[in-house]
Amino acid sequence: MFDWLANPNRFNKITEKIQPCILLIAIITLISGLYFGLFDSPKDYQQGDAVRIMYVHVPSAWLASFLYFSLAISCVFYLVWKHPLADLVSSSIAPIGALFSALTLITGSLWGKPMWGTWWVWDARLTSMLVLFFFYLGYILLSNAFERKIDGSKTASVLAIVGLINLPIVKFSVDWWHTLHQPASIIKIGGPSIDDKMLLPLILMIFALSFFSLYMIILNVKTKLIEKKCEALLLKSNLEEMSKTG
Amino acid sequence: MNAKYRRLFITIIVILTLGLATKLILMALEDNIVYFYTPNDLIEKFSDTKNIQSKIRIGGLVLENSIKKEGKKTIFMITDRKKEVKVEFKGPFPDLFREGQGIVAEGMFQNNNFIASEVLAKHDENYMPPEVADALKKNNVWKGDSN
Numbered sequence: 001m002f003d004w005l006a007n008p009n010r011f012n013k014i015t016e017k018i019q020p021c022i023l024l025i026a027i028i029t030l031i032s033g034l035y036f037g038l039f040d041s042p043k044d045y046q047q048g049d050a051v052r053i054m055y056v057h058v059p060s061a062w063l064a065s066f067l068y069f070s071l072a073i074s075c076v077f078y079l080v081w082k083h084p085l086a087d088l089v090s091s092s093i094a095p096i097g098a099l100f101s102a103l104t105l106i107t108g109s110l111w112g113k114p115m116w117g118t119w120w121v122w123d124a125r126l127t128s129m130l131v132l133f134f135f136y137l138g139y140i141l142l143s144n145a146f147e148r149k150i151d152g153s154k155t156a157s158v159l160a161i162v163g164l165i166n167l168p169i170v171k172f173s174v175d176w177w178h179t180l181h182q183p184a185s186i187i188k189i190g191g192p193s194i195d196d197k198m199l200l201p202l203i204l205m206i207f208a209l210s211f212f213s214l215y216m217i218i219l220n221v222k223t224k225l226i227e228k229k230c231e232a233l234l235l236k237s238n239l240e241e242m243s244k245t246g
Numbered sequence: 247m248n249a250k251y252r253r254l255f256i257t258i259i260v261i262l263t264l265g266l267a268t269k270l271i272l273m274a275l276e277d278n279i280v281y282f283y284t285p286n287d288l289i290e291k292f293s294d295t296k297n298i299q300s301k302i303r304i305g306g307l308v309l310e311n312s313i314k315k316e317g318k319k320t321i322f323m324i325t326d327r328k329k330e331v332k333v334e335f336k337g338p339f340p341d342l343f344r345e346g347q348g349i350v351a352e353g354m355f356q357n358n359n360f361i362a363s364e365v366l367a368k369h370d371e372n373y374m375p376p377e378v379a380d381a382l383k384k385n386n387v388w389k390g391d392s393n
Contacts, residue, residue, distance in 0.1 A: 044375070044376075045376040045380075051373060079253060079257060080253045080254045080257060114341065115340070116367055116368065117340030117365070117366045124279050161261065162260075164261060165261070177276070178280045178282050179281050180282075180305075180368055182368065182369055183371045184371060188371075194372070197375065198373050
């Protein structure tokens with residue numbers, strides 16, 4: 001099945017059709033999510049208007065974690081099945097994931113200052129999120145650090161799989177240890193402890209960022225496929241020239 | 247096919263081994279990972295030691311009707327509904343500081359007194375509009391402020 005999907009031509013043909021739909025869904029959910037989040041949702045009883053930072057912070061954090069999971073799975077496919085497209089997918093996911101984990105840290109910091117009274121503390125949730133960001137950066141740096149591209153891809157894939165251990169720590173840190181960060185509100189025993197009017201923009205924003213990521217990843221993969229084709233063509237013409245002059 | 251399954255097997259073994267190693271490390275470092283002690287932990291761990299020279303953190307709820315001003319100092323009790331610890335702090339307090347609020351204080355624990363150098367507010371995982379919170383309080387089904 002993977003061989004069927006992982007054919008570059010088929011990939012291009014299928015994504016050609018679904019890409020505009022994905023972008024449309026992303027734009028619609030983003031606009032409605034921001035509208036509900038910023039204008040048409042209630043203030044929080046404790047936090048007032050500052051709660052609206054949540055509508056960017058929480059979806060970013062979810063996406064950062066989910067994208068890391070996808071990245072690691074794609075790296076497993078690359079290392080085990082050695083499919084070159086899996087490597088393209090991993091390196092297409094990494095910058096988007098890094099972006100969202102940076103966004104999580106920045107918005108979290110902006111939220112922490114007015115509510116907690118501090119920009120940053122070294123509690124388990126914040127620290128493990130920072131580690132997640134570093135794993136993304138490490139993956140990107142390592143995959144470009146070798147002279148032969150394939151060495152970089154392999155080493156970086158191993159690093160990404162090692163970083164998988166960090167994901168449950170990010171998720172459960174607030175339950176396992178005393179942290180300054182509050183525990184989960186949405187996925188918890190006994191249902192979400194968040195008002196429905198606040199849950200709506202939150203879910204819209206999660207959809208918006210997910211579809212945006214999907215769109216960007218497909219775009220990245222396509223770009224990298226074209227790059228590869230260009231390299232191959234260049235190599236071919238160089239060889240032809242050499243054989244002529246030689 | 248065989249080589250593929252061997253690689254898959256190795257990958258799974260590596261993930262499981264690393265997971266176990268991480269779990270053991272985190273268990274060993276538990277005391278350093280907890281961001282704060284509850285009053286109960288603090289008294290259990292440190293009440294015999296007369297002078298702890300390093301800074302520690304305590305977290306809990308600000309006990310109702312316990313906030314007093316003494317000159318520049320503010321004195322209040324912090325509780326986990328089991329034990330209470332007296333905290334002294336000169337400010338500035340975060341906006342969310344009030345009775346019943348979860349807070350984390352950093353400072354020195356001396357003679358069962360906590361001299362705080364910094365106080366942070368901790369908010370809970372419940373999000374709701376003020377009207378809903380008021381209605382819940384009125385109907386005595388309020389569950390917030392308890393952890």
